[in-house]
Amino acid sequence: MFNTITVIGCGLIGSSLLRAIDNNKLANQIKIFDKSKSVRAYLSKNFSIKVCDNISDSVKNADLVIISTPLSSYKEVLDSIKSNLKKDMILTDTGSVKKPINEKVLNLKLKDVNWISSHPIAGTEHSGPEHGFAELFKDRWSIISCDKNIPKDKIEKLKNFWIKLGSKVKEMTFEDHDYVLSLTSHLPHAIAYSIVRTSVSSEVKFKKDVIQYSAGGLRDFTRIAASDPLMWKDIFIDNSENILKVLDNYSKNLDEIKNAISNKDSKKLLEIFSSTKKVRKEIIEAGQDTEKPDFGRK
Amino acid sequence: MFNTITVIGCGLIGSSLLRAIDNNKLANQIKIFDKSKSVRAYLSKNFSIKVCDNISDSVKNADLVIISTPLSSYKEVLDSIKSNLKKDMILTDTGSVKKPINEKVLNLKLKDVNWISSHPIAGTEHSGPEHGFAELFKDRWSIISCDKNIPKDKIEKLKNFWIKLGSKVKEMTFEDHDYVLSLTSHLPHAIAYSIVRTSVSSEVKFKKDVIQYSAGGLRDFTRIAASDPLMWKDIFIDNSENILKVLDNYSKNLDEIKNAISNKDSKKLLEIFSSTKKVRKEIIEAGQDTEKPDFGRK
Numbered sequence: 001m002f003n004t005i006t007v008i009g010c011g012l013i014g015s016s017l018l019r020a021i022d023n024n025k026l027a028n029q030i031k032i033f034d035k036s037k038s039v040r041a042y043l044s045k046n047f048s049i050k051v052c053d054n055i056s057d058s059v060k061n062a063d064l065v066i067i068s069t070p071l072s073s074y075k076e077v078l079d080s081i082k083s084n085l086k087k088d089m090i091l092t093d094t095g096s097v098k099k100p101i102n103e104k105v106l107n108l109k110l111k112d113v114n115w116i117s118s119h120p121i122a123g124t125e126h127s128g129p130e131h132g133f134a135e136l137f138k139d140r141w142s143i144i145s146c147d148k149n150i151p152k153d154k155i156e157k158l159k160n161f162w163i164k165l166g167s168k169v170k171e172m173t174f175e176d177h178d179y180v181l182s183l184t185s186h187l188p189h190a191i192a193y194s195i196v197r198t199s200v201s202s203e204v205k206f207k208k209d210v211i212q213y214s215a216g217g218l219r220d221f222t223r224i225a226a227s228d229p230l231m232w233k234d235i236f237i238d239n240s241e242n243i244l245k246v247l248d249n250y251s252k253n254l255d256e257i258k259n260a261i262s263n264k265d266s267k268k269l270l271e272i273f274s275s276t277k278k279v280r281k282e283i284i285e286a287g288q289d290t291e292k293p294d295f296g297r298k
Numbered sequence: 299m300f301n302t303i304t305v306i307g308c309g310l311i312g313s314s315l316l317r318a319i320d321n322n323k324l325a326n327q328i329k330i331f332d333k334s335k336s337v338r339a340y341l342s343k344n345f346s347i348k349v350c351d352n353i354s355d356s357v358k359n360a361d362l363v364i365i366s367t368p369l370s371s372y373k374e375v376l377d378s379i380k381s382n383l384k385k386d387m388i389l390t391d392t393g394s395v396k397k398p399i400n401e402k403v404l405n406l407k408l409k410d411v412n413w414i415s416s417h418p419i420a421g422t423e424h425s426g427p428e429h430g431f432a433e434l435f436k437d438r439w440s441i442i443s444c445d446k447n448i449p450k451d452k453i454e455k456l457k458n459f460w461i462k463l464g465s466k467v468k469e470m471t472f473e474d475h476d477y478v479l480s481l482t483s484h485l486p487h488a489i490a491y492s493i494v495r496t497s498v499s500s501e502v503k504f505k506k507d508v509i510q511y512s513a514g515g516l517r518d519f520t521r522i523a524a525s526d527p528l529m530w531k532d533i534f535i536d537n538s539e540n541i542l543k544v545l546d547n548y549s550k551n552l553d554e555i556k557n558a559i560s561n562k563d564s565k566k567l568l569e570i571f572s573s574t575k576k577v578r579k580e581i582i583e584a585g586q587d588t589e590k591p592d593f594g595r596k
Contacts, residue, residue: 124591185514216483226578229571273527293422
């Protein structure tokens, strides 16, 4: 499908990509670069791929370059590779925020490069190349965003790449992506971090209890609040405008519940709790979660 | 272990109890009552147990009576059974709030009845007797609360009952129970309801997107926000004081994150996100969740 694919950054996502590309034979050659020496050593030991020690060299002759590093490193990565990008190649990424990244790329005024941003909505609470797996993208959505001047055949080529990894693909503007993800992903993370901090900042006397009796709800939030801190710090800074906006709406909804509790307003509480029950049903119908009770965990 | 056990209320918890009691042969006779005719019909059809049409009769001669109805029905249930409770029997329940319930029971001034409250911290997002299963209590905690004048052998008997169902048992005061659970269970539910309402009250244009791209975090919250509305309305009203207190602490933690985002304070965000990551580890070490990524769901 591609002659050479280069993956830059091999954490959970990057390493899952190279496994999936390899399994599905989507490239004659896979090259990777990671700035961590120990990650490079791990990859050399465990995969028969070309591990590059130099980021600029790694992208030479690549038909597809995928940036899978934290958002805050994009500027440095782009500066290091921009002169070596092959004519007519596709440049993509896997970042969780799009608008500021797109501006960074446009500022470089790259010539003969097809910049089509990707965001595979996939991941787990674990990070690092040892936790990657080829099926990570299966049945998940990958959102693609690009400017109108990008040729259709290039967009189709990248779409097909994600489809071959098992993903469903949707095109979205950079702006819409950042707003929708602030609701479905960034807000939940902000909330999860807050609630876990609240629980563990309880009186010392109860610290052990909070951990021990977490099965009543808290443990679900701790999974999300265990995500990679560096990655999430970048997301919150790069998508701050949308996140602050949805956090304001969220605070209003929380106040509505607070007032209903404070007034012991049964009718209002029942109305609120019934309205959210059906959302779960819609998510399961959309194939975005399992209907097994408790996620089927044991 | 008991000659006769009566279970009042056969939703997810009550029906799981009767399955577990039956499987583990913990009673010579199991009797049940549920005020819903269709639930009684379902139970008669699927179990070889005594299904009673009359709540007062159902508790006669029972050595253990377990109330598994919504909290708001306790007064009615207690009034219906109080005259028929056998001398020296154990009266327990499975409710999620303890202090107000204990007051209700004490007000009845029951004689020769051993009131020992139980709270099995177990459940799923599904409700109704068809979703019950015998293993629901396995490896979960059951919290027991009672007054100091209750004989030790009665407490031991009830403890052993839960242990035989596979649970771990902890004694706690009514007040401590309500505070700890407000942190580990009631706060997470209040938050989950708020966030799901925020997400679906987004602009109409994005409604479908929010469902479709929920795998980035939101879907975990929808599971909790799909819990039984009636049960949760009661919990929020009965434990309002503790819940409002922890909601205030939570709002302060949320403001801390909001300010860090607003000031693009990388250092503070990294500090917050790193502090929550280790809580996950503690919960897994305490055997309260699976360490499989994404809860092992597919």
